[in-house]
Amino acid sequence: MMAKKRKVKWGKWVLMFILGLILVTVLGLIINNRIYALKYSNLSTNAEHLSSNEISAVKGVYEYLDNYGDDIFKDFNANKDVIIYNDSYEFLISNDREISDWNFIGRNEELKKYIHRKKADNPQAFAVYAGEKWVGSMSTKNCYDKFIIKSIPVFFPPQLMSMDEEHYKATIIHEMVHAHEAKHNIDRFLKLKSLHSVGDNYYDNKVFNDLIVQEASYLEQAIASKEHNDVLDNTKKFIEIRNTRRKECKMSSDEIQNEKDLEWLEGLARYAEYKASRSSNSLIAKNLGDIDQKVKVKGDDRYYTLGMAQALVLDKLQQNWKNELFTDNFSLEEHLKDVIEYKE
Incomplete structure (x- = not known):
């Protein structure tokens, strides 16, 4: 009986310790956040001249x-x-x-x-x-x-x-x-500059989300591959999984084109951002290359990342791939197919 009471008492102490630890952690996070808020509140954001x-x-x-x-x-x-x-x-x-x-x-x-x-x-x-x-x-x-x-x-x-x-x-x-x-390419830019919420009909579709993460994983492996054949193999797997996702989710031709267009519009911009931030120590910059994790987040940013990744793969496969970049309807994935001679 006494042993049982000691066990209950010990359990209460453990629970109190865990709750206390959680409370201290949350308070620490709040204090940290408020310190930054105070720091940022004093920053000048209304000046009449650039500093x-x-x-x-x-x-x-x-x-x-x-x-x-x-x-x-x-x-x-x-x-x-x-x-x-x-x-x-x-x-x-x-x-x-x-x-x-x-x-x-x-x-x-x-x-x-x-x-x-x-x-x-x-x-x-x-x-x-x-x-x-x-x-x-x-x-x-x-x-x-x-x-x-x-x-x-x-x-x-x-x-x-x-x-x-x-x-x-x-x-x-x-x-x-x-x-x-x-x-x-002013015509294409004007047509696409307001493109947003691509793929939002599929945010709750498990098949869509699982497969698009697999696409990202194959692109990430292609970028990391040292051997040319491994780059080709992972690129082919990316295209095959992408085709499977679109087929199983019964995506329309317009939805597919929107993916390609946003990867061109924002993927190229993210590609430049990634290359220009190589010497950055900020966590947000370092995470740009964590492609499969970035794509797990439901939103347009996943296409920024996928477009960037395809551009990085093309860097490994073809020196002059950017020659046609601004032609009408240029598609990163279609150009990848041409480079690896992929047959549907």
């Missing part, structure tokens, strides 16, 4: 494009105009001294560019038509940090979503890719 750090970030983008832009896409560094926006203003950094609908505020000698400004009116992290051309547009890092802290639960560690300077510069490059797409 020295913000100018430095743009300079870093320019330096990267000058050194490696052609490794991503041919003539990618030809148009380096870019918009950086905060909560109150958009700043257009350009070679042009006069731009309609923008107020010229000065020339920055560090960038050797003219800077223009206007009130922020629904600014977009994408490509924006400014003057007479499309330019990449991205928020300041301060705005991003504030947005993240407001978007996540109070117990979520902000460090998991934080960007360092290297990854932030890569996100600017991501948006500049969309301007590059617009420059080289």
Whole structure:
């Protein structure tokens, strides 16, 4: 009887210890989150001019494009105009001294560019038509940090979503890719720029979700493969599983085309972001290469990742695969089929 009482008492202590540990952990997470919230609340996101750090970030983008832009896409560094926006203003950094609908505020000698400004009116992290051309547009890092802290639960560690300077510069490059797409195939870009919620009819379809993760896994293995035949084999398996998913889920031709189109539109931008963030230490940048895990998350981002992965596989298979990139209806998966001579 006494032994039974001791066992019950010991069980209560264990339960109290576990509950206490959970409480301390949750409190620690909340405190960590609130410390970051306090830090970010003091950041400037309404300034009338770009800060020295913000100018430095743009300079870093320019330096990267000058050194490696052609490794991503041919003539990618030809148009380096870019918009950086905060909560109150958009700043257009350009070679042009006069731009309609923008107020010229000065020339920055560090960038050797003219800077223009206007009130922020629904600014977009994408490509924006400014003057007479499309330019990449991205928020300041301060705005991003504030947005993240407001978007996540109070117990979520902000460090998991934080960007360092290297990854932030890569996100600017991501948006500049969309301007590059617009420059080289304006009709396709205009048609696709509002494409979203691709595959949302299948979010609750277990077959769809299981198979699309298998696709990602084969692409990841192809990227990691050292032997050419292994790259070919894993690429073939990716295509076979993709065909199986679409057939078993009875996907329409429009749904299939939407997948291909979003992988072109956003997959190429994610590909550039990935390559430009190789030296980043932020967790969010390092996770870009965790392809099968990224694809498990239901949303358009899975197609960003799948498009990026197919581009990385093509890097291994064909040196000049980007020659046809901006032709009408170019498809990463169809080009993979051609390269490996896949027969349906």
